[in-house]
Amino acid sequence: MAMLEVKDLHVHYGVIEALKGIDLEVNEGEIVSLIGANGAGKTTMLQSISGIKKKTSGDIVFMGESIFKKNPKAIVMQGLTQVPEGRRIFTGLSVYENLLMGAFLRKDKKGIQEDLEKVYKQFPILKERVDQDASTLSGGEQQMLAMGRALMAKPKLLLLDEPSMGLAPILVKEIFSIIQEINQQGTTVLLVEQNAKMALSIAHRAYVMETGKVVLSGTGEELAASPDIQKAYLGG
Amino acid sequence: MSQFLQQMINGLSLGSIYALIALGYTMVYGIIKLINFAHGDIYMLGAYVAFITTTYFGFSFFPAMIASMVVCGILGVIIERIAYKPLRHATRIAALITAIGVSYVLEYTTQYVMGSEVKTYPTLLSSATFTLGPVTVSMQQIYIFAITIFLMIALQLIIKKTKMGRAMRAVSVDEDAAKLMGINVDTTISFTFLLGSSLAGVAGILVGIYYNSIDPLMGMVPGLKAFIAAVFGGIGSVPGAMIGGLFIGIAETMVVAYGSSLYRDAIVYLILILILIIKPDGLLGKNQREKV
Ligand SMILES: Nc1ncnc2c1ncn2[C@@H]1O[C@H](COP(=O)(O)OP(=O)(O)O)[C@@H](O)[C@H]1O
Numbered sequence: 259m260a261m262l263e264v265k266d267l268h269v270h271y272g273v274i275e276a277l278k279g280i281d282l283e284v285n286e287g288e289i290v291s292l293i294g295a296n297g298a299g300k301t302t303m304l305q306s307i308s309g310i311k312k313k314t315s316g317d318i319v320f321m322g323e324s325i326f327k328k329n330p331k332a333i334v335m336q337g338l339t340q341v342p343e344g345r346r347i348f349t350g351l352s353v354y355e356n357l358l359m360g361a362f363l364r365k366d367k368k369g370i371q372e373d374l375e376k377v378y379k380q381f382p383i384l385k386e387r388v389d390q391d392a393s394t395l396s397g398g399e400q401q402m403l404a405m406g407r408a409l410m411a412k413p414k415l416l417l418l419d420e421p422s423m424g425l426a427p428i429l430v431k432e433i434f435s436i437i438q439e440i441n442q443q444g445t446t447v448l449l450v451e452q453n454a455k456m457a458l459s460i461a462h463r464a465y466v467m468e469t470g471k472v473v474l475s476g477t478g479e480e481l482a483a484s485p486d487i488q489k490a491y492l493g494g
Numbered sequence: 495m496s497q498f499l500q501q502m503i504n505g506l507s508l509g510s511i512y513a514l515i516a517l518g519y520t521m522v523y524g525i526i527k528l529i530n531f532a533h534g535d536i537y538m539l540g541a542y543v544a545f546i547t548t549t550y551f552g553f554s555f556f557p558a559m560i561a562s563m564v565v566c567g568i569l570g571v572i573i574e575r576i577a578y579k580p581l582r583h584a585t586r587i588a589a590l591i592t593a594i595g596v597s598y599v600l601e602y603t604t605q606y607v608m609g610s611e612v613k614t615y616p617t618l619l620s621s622a623t624f625t626l627g628p629v630t631v632s633m634q635q636i637y638i639f640a641i642t643i644f645l646m647i648a649l650q651l652i653i654k655k656t657k658m659g660r661a662m663r664a665v666s667v668d669e670d671a672a673k674l675m676g677i678n679v680d681t682t683i684s685f686t687f688l689l690g691s692s693l694a695g696v697a698g699i700l701v702g703i704y705y706n707s708i709d710p711l712m713g714m715v716p717g718l719k720a721f722i723a724a725v726f727g728g729i730g731s732v733p734g735a736m737i738g739g740l741f742i743g744i745a746e747t748m749v750v751a752y753g754s755s756l757y758r759d760a761i762v763y764l765i766l767i768l769i770l771i772i773k774p775d776g777l778l779g780k781n782q783r784e785k786v
């Protein structure tokens with residue numbers, strides 16, 4: 259059984275239907291990429307899974323339990339964490355405090371300390387800036403902070419919303435290789451991207467969304483090789 | 495010079511009280527962007543709670559202060575739940591008008607229950623005075639100042655060092671991102687009202703002692719002045735509210751001492767006008783700079 263199953267999900271903003279019956283699955287251990295143009299409904303999808311956005315109908319099942327009606331806190335507690343679009347780090351809080359916010363629901367002091375060390379190892383720049391106000395970080399550093407913060411929740415499934423947005427190509431590469439590392443360390447990943455090429459290159463499987471619908475799905479290689487995808491998303 | 499020092503001391507005591515009220519305005523604004531116009535009335539209720547517990551139940555000063563904190567704190571939480579929470583995503587003006595409505599409800603309910611006449615406060619603290627060189631300091635002033643400093647330090651520790659304090663700061667920066675961390679935003683907002691309202695409760699008992707008399711409309715003018723203190727310090731900024739409160743208290747005292755008591759309120763409004771013209775973000779206001 260899949261770790262995450264989204265079934266016939268419908269979501270509205272007022273009268274506008276942003277998700278028009280989405281079906282999607284993520285299996286344990288995978289990196290699944292969700293690609294699509296601006297406005298396709300990718301962010302709405304992740305916000306719906308995380309419990310931030312109210313859903314109209316359908317179902318979302320995580321680890322065998324429906325989270326369709328659960329609040330964000332219960333969802334995080336179950337092991338599903340999101341790195342939101344635009345990083346959304348807490349400015350005015352230090353890098354260290356931001357990381358602690360990620361562990362907000364955890365009570366295991368020792369485990370938190372160990373995971374802090376892990377995050378510092380994965381993102382050495384965060385260790386250097388640990389007492390700095392998070393707003394003083396560069397865009398790439400903020401993305402790393404947002405990812406480190408999410409990892410502090412010890413998620414089983416990590417949702418990432420456009421982690422490469424606005425970053426220089428060299429940083430994009432680094433971020434993607436870190437995502438692969440995180441996955442290899444045992445965290446399942448659902449990755450939303452407009453950078454289709456990179457997203458397909460690291461994905462086990464991928465879905466393509468257009469205006470609130472999934473229009474294509476397959477393995478990363480299949481989609482990267484598909485002429486339709488090349489034309490629409492890979493500039494080929 | 496000695497008169498100046500004397501007025502400084504008087505100003506610091508009055509300013510302490512304003513600062514305690516201003517903290518509630520600024521914390522609530524920081525987290526839900528609401529100017530809680532009923533906050534001055536919470537302070538008035540704090541004075542009444544202490545009046546009742548001391549006059550009818552024989553409480554001494556500290557137990558009475560704790561009682562005021564508890565009652566005001568709980569009341570603040572209830573008011574937020576009933577009146578403001580349903581409007582959290584409504585227009586700001588709707589919430590503001592509701593706050594003014596809550597203010598009237600508190601004032602007129604108090605008038606109905608306690609009577610609209612001025613009540614004389616019992617003597618709760620020693621009225622001893624000390625002469626230190628050229629200035630005279632009363633025991634009451636020492637209490638007011640010491641309690642305020644103690645509470646401000648405690649508040650800073652809560653905000654800076656505790657999990658709940660971090661949650662408050664996180665929610666005030668980005669509510670949805672805070673939810674994604676698993677923070678319960680409703681609980682965090684309630685906690686903010688609890689803190690702010692209990693500080694107002696303390697201000698209530700202190701002012702009762704300082705001026706010796708209370709009435710159901712006593713919250714209006716100090717409430718407004720404390721609000722101006724919060725704007726002066728930079729609304730949303732906790733240290734700003736502390737500095738703003740002390741500054742307004744000193745300014746008012748100085749104007750009364752060297753000018754005329756006719757101007758005691760005018761000076762505060764003048765400060766408001768000047769700050770809005772010169773630095774609308776206030777002394778320590780956050781300049782809204784964002785990185786991409
Ligand atoms: N808060 C909102 N209110 C109204 N419409 C929204 C809101 N957020 C997104 N939308 C609309 O929903 C659709 C999907 O948006 P979004 O999920 O942000 O797409 P993507 O992340 O793929 O760029 C778009 O048409 C967008 O205009």
Ligand SMILES: [Mg+2]
Pocket residue numbers: 300301302343420
């Ligand atoms: Mg998006």
